[in-house]
Amino acid sequence: MRAIILAGGKGTRLLPYTTILPKPLMPVNQQSIVEIVIRQLKHNGFDHITLALGHLAHLVKAVLGNGNHLDVKIDYSLEDVPLGTSGPLSLIPDLDDTFLVMNGDILSDLDFKDMLQFHRERQAVATIAVHRRKVHIDYGVLHRKDYRLLKYEEKPTIDYEVSTGIYIFQREIINYIHPGVYLDFPELVKMLIHNERPVMCYPFDGIWFDLGRVEDFQYVQERIDALKDAIPFLSPNGHRSNPDLYVPASTYREEQPYEA
Template identity: 60%
Template sequence: MRAVILAGGQGTRLKPYTAVLPKPLMPVGDMPIVEILIRQLQSNGVDRITFALGHLAHLVQAVLGNGKRYGVEIDYSIEDKRLGTSGPLSLIRDLNETFLVLNGDVLTDLDFLDITRFHADQKSTITIACHKRSVNIDYGVIHRDGFRVTEYEEKPVIELYVSMGVYVFEPAVLSYVDPETYLDFPDLVNRLIHKNEQVKIYPYDGIWFDLGRFEDFNRVHEIWDDLKPKILSHE
């Protein structure tokens, strides 16, 4: 199976560190973020990984090479202008079978084989791994019907499903990605929905951190000794 890791962003949320080190190479414990992803994917049956790179691409290539030492084949697609979060897929020409897509700053214990099976069972065009998050509203919220108040709710907590940055794609998705044109994932997903494609969610309540956020990045460092055996449990 094949995976695409999207790692071309400038890592603005982690500056100033990412001014000199691309986000995929930021350390988590004793290894870079991206090595954790590679090891997880390899242990879940992925034998080829394509990195979509941009910012400081040469450093990622120098560290990872051809992937031989990880037991996978690694190749690269490099954008020479910003293409958003899904636009870089237009540069990868031979995605002919079901494939995984991951953000390069994801840390999770999600079972990639299971989400792939779920995707096939659901006959999805795209499956989005989602995590439930609670949002605290620090105000009294007014519900209304026109000018008539129907309910006054004090400091409600709203539960939402958010994208984890892990996806399973069918090759048909690529027909919605214009060549070398800026396109973000929400716009791509909405295109698919408007065309009545099968867009499904894979709810997941296990470990998930967005390492592009300082809060998550720092938290993971604090608890890494406990997290590591869970994150790499399939090895």
């Protein structure tokens, strides 16, 4: 199976950490983010990995090479100009009928095999892994019609689902991407929905960090000893450093920095 890792951005959200290193090479527990992701993908049957690169591509290629040390085949797709999060897919030849796409800065315990099975069972053209988040509002929220107050909420909590940046696609989606044209995933998904193509949401309530955010990156660094027992391959020398010490994902969902 083939997986595409999007790793071409400049990592501006992670400054000043990414002043020298590209975001996929940021260190987490003595290895780079992207190496953890690749080990997880390999464990789930994805043995052909294509990295879509742009900014500081030569450094990523120098570290990962052809993938022999990770027991996978690694190749690269280079964009001369930024093409967004969907545009780079148009540059990749010989895509499988079904393939996975994910951001290169995600740290998670998501079961890629289960998501793939979910996608196939529902005959989806696109499946998005979604994660529930909560945002606490520190103000009184007013609901009104014209000038009349209808409802007052004191410091409410908003509960919603967000895209994790992990997708499974059918090759059909390439028909909606014009070569060399900038296109982000939200626009691609909107086109699929407009054309009544089946787009599914895969609910995921496990551990998920967007390491492109300074808050998440710092959170993980500060709690690495606990997280390495819960997230596959966060420990450089094994699947989990100690499976007997596995901590339920719910422990971390309640602590994540979104919930201020």
